[in-house]
Amino acid sequence: MxxxxxxxxxxxxxxxxxxxxxxxxxxxxxxxxxxxxxxxxxxxxxxxxxxxxxxxxxxxxxxxxxxxxxxxxxxxxxxxxxxxxxxxxxxxxxxxxxxxxxxxxxxxxxxxxxxxxxxxxxxxxxxxxxxxxxxxxxxxxxxxxxxxxxxxxxxxxxxxxxxxxxxxxxxxxLPEREFAEGLVEVIKYGIIRDEDFFRWLEQYIKNLRQNTADLVHAIKRSCEIKAAIVSEDEAECGLRMVLNFGHTVGHALEAVFGYGTLLHGEAVALGMVFEAKIALNRGLIDERTFLRIEGLVKSAVPKDLPHRPDPDSLIESMSFDKKNLNEKITFILPERLGRVGVYSDITAKEILQAIAP
The missing domain is CATH 3.40.50.1970 (Rossmann fold)
Structure with missing residues (x-):
């Protein structure tokens, strides 16, 4: 055990x-x-x-x-x-x-x-x-x-x-679609905290469901990372916010499309790609890092938007996010594999550029 x-x-x-x-x-x-x-x-x-x-x-x-x-x-x-x-x-x-x-x-x-x-x-x-x-x-x-x-x-x-x-x-x-959405959160831990784990997932993610030892390793490592972060910041006063990578856009997509249209993990998968795109456009990560993030996420959840959301509705939904302070939308953006930062100065233009087709 x-x-x-x-x-x-x-x-x-x-x-x-x-x-x-x-x-x-x-x-x-x-x-x-x-x-x-x-x-x-x-x-x-x-x-x-x-x-x-x-x-x-x-x-x-x-x-x-x-x-x-x-x-x-x-x-x-x-x-x-x-x-x-x-x-x-x-x-x-x-x-x-x-x-x-x-x-x-x-x-x-x-x-x-x-x-x-x-x-x-x-x-x-x-x-x-x-x-x-x-x-x-x-x-x-x-x-x-x-x-x-x-x-x-x-x-x-x-x-x-x-x-x-x-x-x-x-x-x-578990249906395949629901297993896949869980993989999104597993990938998230590699992006925010553990580059070696991200690299391991690039090699083994396609066979996780069939290989019980690897699956237990993925669950255990994910729980270890989350437990360490929660132990340092139980009430999300600082560090714990990094766990929300992909969730600012993801939660907004869920609300705009109606809860249940996208599974939570599917929405977060899209959010992770869009937020990584904001990081790319800002020069926080290079194109190779963006493509690795996008590639691993899409290998787990090859999902696209049901249709393009109304931009005003999407940004309005983001404005209700719990992480926001002083009426500024807060994003968790990758700075390299294994490290993310908290940003509250993202403009509406940057958001729209990231979700544009």
């Missing part, structure tokens, strides 16, 4: 990675929780695959377990859906020693974490991510949120889980 620690003082927690760990999850959870009740929040895609097996295991360990299912997809990250889950928590009589377990992808993790952070001002939270994107990114670091129609993740909190349990076997049931 691989174990990575997210070092946050009293809020520190482990990330466990192992094939088949889902079958033994109840014993691990018992080590970290003394309460009796666990509310499992999952979605309509995952419930029949893993939720019932997991709930049965928790029941056998002595937990009183309840399962609440939300529709799969970004639309479930809403205040209306959150209210439904608050009421479910009340119906099940969850108390402050109870825990909420997120079983699913990033949407479920963000939504369940938001409930855990705010129900009774915070109860126990466990992340059991079942998608590659969630395993390497959203399950680690404690960002929890719901969307508003005009802005993604704008209502949320920093709320760390007590533990993260990653079973790569859950990726066997």
């Amino acid at each position: 691989e174990r990575i620690n997210v070092n946050l003082g009293k809020r520190s927690y482990p990330i466990f990675i192992e094939h088949g760990i889902l079958g033994n999850i109840s014993k691990i959870v018992r080590e970290y929780f003394s309460g009796r009740k666990i509310l499992v929040i999952t979605d309509s895609n995952v419930v029949d695959l893993y939720a019932r097996q997991l709930a049965a295991g928790l029941e056998n360990e002595g937990f009183q377990t309840f399962v609440e299912v939300v529709p799969a997809g970004e639309a479930s990250k809403s205040l209306a859906r959150a209210e439904d889950l608050y009421n479910a928590a009340l119906d099940h009589r969850l108390d402050r020693k109870s825990a909420i377990l997120a079983l699913g992808g990033g949407v479920v993790g963000d939504l369940a974490g938001f409930i855990a952070a705010t129900y009774m001002r915070g109860i126990g939270f466990i992340q059991v991510p079942t998608t590659l994107l969630a395993q390497v990114d959203s399950s680690v670091g404690g960002k929890v949120a719901v969307n508003l129609p005009r802005a993604k993740n704008i209502v949320g909190a920093f709320y760390q889980p007590k533990l993260v349990i990653i079973d790569p076997d859950t990726l066997l049931s």
Whole structure:
């Protein structure tokens, strides 16, 4: 079993990675929780695959377990859906020693974490991510949120889980499109922090799904990089902002096209290419570096825009980004492979040049 620690003082927690760990999850959870009740929040895609097996295991360990299912997809990250889950928590009589377990992808993790952070001002939270994107990114670091129609993740909190349990076997049931979107976040770590990892991905990314040892390495290295960044900057006051490379444009694309038109990772993939293009046009990186970034991203997600977005709508959506300060849109731009910088002086003209056909 691989174990990575997210070092946050009293809020520190482990990330466990192992094939088949889902079958033994109840014993691990018992080590970290003394309460009796666990509310499992999952979605309509995952419930029949893993939720019932997991709930049965928790029941056998002595937990009183309840399962609440939300529709799969970004639309479930809403205040209306959150209210439904608050009421479910009340119906099940969850108390402050109870825990909420997120079983699913990033949407479920963000939504369940938001409930855990705010129900009774915070109860126990466990992340059991079942998608590659969630395993390497959203399950680690404690960002929890719901969307508003005009802005993604704008209502949320920093709320760390007590533990993260990653079973790569859950990726066997993942559709190819969703596996591919997770690769985007894996690539991001190489660009922002580890040139050697980026180079390794250039060689091995095409066979990651078939090679279990390489897949575990990619998950582990991604989690190590994110854990190190979060340990230095839990509340995104500085360094942690680098994790948002590709997300300024990516989140805006999701909002403009309507949540669900593009998968989150697909939107971020496009955002990474567009933001690398801004860096190229600014002279921060050379053309060879840009082409390597573009090539690796497109080898994972060969996606194009559904249609050209309205420029004003796209820039307006970016203006709601959480990273913005003093009404200036903030971008994370590559300066070389393995290093990025924070820029708040990007003009509308530069943005439009980058997304132009």
